[in-house]
Amino acid sequence: MERRDFVANLGITLALACTAGLAACGGGGGGYNNSNPTPPAGGGTAKLSINLNNELTAVGDAKIGGGVILIRTGSGNTAADFAALSSTCTHQGCTVSTYNKTTGLIECNAPCGHGSRYATSGAVNTGPAASPLTPYTVTISGNILTVS
DSSP: OOHHHHHHHHHHHHHHHHHHHHHHHOSSSOOTTBOOOOOOGGGOSOSEEEETTTSSOSTTOEEEETTEEEEEOSSSSSGGGEEEEEOBOTTTOOBOOEEETTTTEEEEOSSSOOOEEEOTTSOEEESSOOSOOOBOOEEEETTEEEEO
């Protein structure tokens, strides 16, 4: 292979690698289960609002969006039946990936891959994270739950 061909192929390979890397890093948070948050009612400062008639209907259901992980921890429709925490991992700043119904823990597995786990209180269960997730306030009006 001539030097000119080698350099041209190297340039194409690097361009493709950079494009793939940027695509993997894009998307605003990178957590699995990430979805666009439901807009808050009334245009307030809510981080996340949901309709309890059709979202998080079963204990253990969770939603990640708007910088929040919201988990149904009880069967009622009171604020005490939900946990709302920052979805930003305190170890590497990525978005936590999921709530594991089996273990009852919030997991930060991907894309960071470091394995921190948090309780629904926000407390660190398994490191390397050393700081808890920030809790948020849950209010319910009718069937609309709002996190602020």
